[in-house]
Amino acid sequence: MNHGVQLDKLFYSNEMKHYEKLESRLSFIRSCMDEVDLESVNETDLQTAEADINNYYCRMVHLNMINKETSSKLEVMKEDLRMLEETDSFVNSVSSDTHLIQLDFITGVIDRKKKFLMKRVLHEAMRRNLVVKTRDIEDMHKVIFIVFTHGTDAIGKLKKIFVSLGGRILDSNRYVEPKKNLLALTSVISQIESVEEHNREAMNKEIERINKRFATWNYFLNKEMKIYSTMNKMTFDSGKDCLIGECWIRKHDLYPLKCLAEKAENSGWGFAYESLDLKDDLPPSSFTINKYTEVFQNLTNVYGVPRYGEINPALFTIFLFPMLFGVMFGDIFHGLILMGLSIWFMKDYENLCKKAKFMKMLFDGRYIMFLCSCTSIFFGFLYSDFANIPFNFFDSRLGESFNPIPFGIDPGWHHSPNSMVFINNVKMKFSIIVGFFHMSLGIGISICNALYHQNKLELYSSIIPQTIGFTAFLGYLVFLIIYKWLVTFDHPSLISTLVSMFTNPLKIENEMYPGQLYVQLGLLSLLLVSIPWMFFSKPVYLISRNKVKKDEMMDLWMEQFIHTIEFCIGLISNSSSYLRLWAVSLAHSQLTSVIHQQTIGREAPLILRLVLFIPYIIFTFMLLIGLEGLGSCLHALRLNWIEFHSKFFKGDGYLFEPLNFKVINEDD
Incomplete structure (x- = not known):
């Protein structure tokens, strides 16, 4: 009810700022911990939790500050120690070189990635009047520079160059009595390391204490922030001294709400509610899901949240997505591998998520992976394909007339000289058939949605003409495919038959069945009628009923024209899009064949085959x-989202997000 009101003007803005500050402090404490137990919530009160958060926050800030200071000092001391060691070593090694002994020198340290830049700048700035010695510090990713030159001005110039490039120069006082300074530095480093170790132990003890309380703090803080955030959405009635708000609630939660109101009234709390009939407002969408169906619902919600009262596409995605994947990935051997991986993911899900958090999305799809493996195995049997090896489950009957094998492609075709032509022809036509029934299901769902919402205008002006045009075009092509498989085999290609239906509809050169000319003329007439029906019906109806303003008529006609053009183009594009089922299946089989022939399928000695x-x-x-499986998933997802959803899915809803105090883990 406070939509559009500035945050500072909300009634509980100060409380929200207070808890946001506590939340930031809790996040800082969380960042200091490797693992957090979010399950063990203990009994406590809010004031105690706030005091504990502030107390431990101050302690952790203090310990972190000490840790940073000691780490910084320790790094500087170790760099000084290395520079002093290298300087002493260099000086001793060149003690016989009279030219270098007479020169002044400085020792500095710089990041290793700036090593070559430093050398170049030094040589150009000093006009090569210097000698540079370097030594890498492996464990620090730093480089020690010892630069010999002559003159006080030159030394000053070198120091400025070092500082400008982010380097640090060893104090010249350290050069005096280097052995003594080395011992002193070693002693100081030992002391700082001891302090750092004690500080680390103190921090670990604090973390142990915090870990026992963190879940409780997180729960109470999350609870208070959600309560005040919800109350900020309400309006305050100063006359009645109460908060008033509107909310959505599930029908099966009305009785618990009634009981809660009675309990609050008996306890002296002022609580009342009434049910409103908000016909103009679109309610949120609520879904009852479990760990099996959650991932399919998430796939649907990524494309669009189903509108309230609309048939949920996730129900069909549960079996349609794996089915489309199996058409492309049909291979018994690869399906068994995929099934093994999915069973492993299902069995050790918790452990795998802890060990490899970056792959959690893959592990969450374990049930999709299992269903996809089942359909891959099924279509592998249908294709008689086991890793590019013909699977002879039934004895081949390729030469026997009118006595085919009970199921799938005869394995004898894989050894035939024209196996590629035949199998590709079958898969291509099969993909068209799958596409027809897939989109037909979407059209059927759109009819159910229109009948449920009593949207007769949408039904008669859009859905029915689209169904007629779709069936007259793609439905007839599927009929020709099946008819030619079952009845004829020596007639012209289906493409030429379908093309001649539009280019030369009054003439049939080679008739496939009796009355073909009249059937095609009737279907062509229905297709031609459906297009103007779809274009004119809705605008004419709305204009005749005076439901459109004059200044909106042009927009209405333009919108309907766009929808009609989209439908006409979609007849071709959506149908041809299903050819990806055939193309990906062909690519999968060819890649399998190449890998097999170049490795274990070669004619080679047994030892070489074992190596390969x-x-x-x-x-x-x-x-x-990996690669082909991911590609098949993306193609199946595309066919579900575009070709299937476009037939019925509005996808303009929003999720029902009830108030609850469940803490969401950051890793989820």
């Missing part, structure tokens, strides 16, 4: 399971 088995497994997992 290692790259075979590597390529199988990396290219076929």
Whole structure:
């Protein structure tokens, strides 16, 4: 109810600022801890939790400050020690060189990535009147420079160059009695390391105490912030001295709400509610999900949240997505590998998420992976394909007329000279059939949505003409495919038949079935009628009923024109989009064949084949399971989102987010 009101003017803005400050302090404490127990919530009160957060925050800030200071001092001391050691070593090594002994020198340290830049700048600035010695410090990623030159001005210039490039110069007093200074530095470093160790132990003890309380603090802070955030959405009635707000609630929660109101009234609290009939407002969408269906619902919500009262596409995604994946990834061997991985992910999900948090998204898709593996195995049997090896589950009956195998492609076709032509032809036509039934299901759902919402205008002006045009075009093509498979085999190609239906509709050169001319003329007439029906019906109806303003008529006609053009283009583009099922399946089988032929399928001695088995497994997992599997997922997702959802899905809803005090882990 306070939408658009500035944050500072909200009734509980000060309380929110207070808890946001506590939240930032709790986040700082969390950053100091490796692992946090968010489950063990203990009984306490809010004041105690706030006091504990502030107390431990101050302690952790103090300990962190000490740790940074000691670490910084320790790094400087170790750099000084290394520079002093290297300086003493260099000086001793060149003690016989009279030219270098007569020169002045400075010792400095700089980041290793600036090593070559430093050399270049020194040589250009000093006109090469210097000698540079360097030594890398491996464990610090630093470089020690010892630069010999002549003159006080030159030394001053060198110091300025070092400082400008972020380097640090060793104090010249350290050069006096280097052995004594080395011992003194070693002693100081030892003392600082001791202080650092004690500080680390103190911090670990604090973290142990914090870890026992952190879940409690997090819970209470999360609870208070949600309460005040919710109350900020309400308006304060100064006359009645109460807060008034509007909310959505599930129907099955109305009875618990009634009981809560009665309990509050008996306890002396002022609490009342009434049910409102908000017909003009679109309610939020609420879904009952579990760990199996959650990932499918998330896939749908990424594209768009289903509108309230709309059929949820996630229900169909549960079986349609794996089915489309299986069409492209159909291989018994690879399906079994995928099934093994998915079972492993399901069995050790918690441990895998802890060990490899960056792969949590992959582990969350374990149930999708399992269903996809099942469909891959099924279509592998349908294609008689086991890692590019014909799977002869049924004895081949390729030469027998009218006696095919009970299921799938005859394995004998894989050994036939025209196997590629036949199998590709079958897969291409099968992909068209899958696309037809996939989109037909979407059209059927759109009819159900229109009937449920009693949207007769949408039904008669859009859905019915689209269904007629879709069936007359793609439905007829599917009929021709199945008819030619079952009845005929020596007639012209289906493409030429379909093209001639539009280019020369009054003439049939080679009739496939009796009455083909009249059937095609009737279908072509229905297709041509559906287009103007779709374009004119809705605008004419709205204008005749005076439901459109004069200045909005042009927008209405333009919108309907765009929808009609989209439908006409979609008849071709959506149908051809399903050819990716055939293309990806072909690519998968060809890649499998190449990997097999170049490794274990070669005619070579047994020992060489055993050696080549290692790259075979590597390529199988990396290219076929990883790369091809990901590609098949993306293509299946695209077909679900675009071709299927476009037939019925509005996707303009928003999620129902009830007030609850569940703490969400940052890793989730």
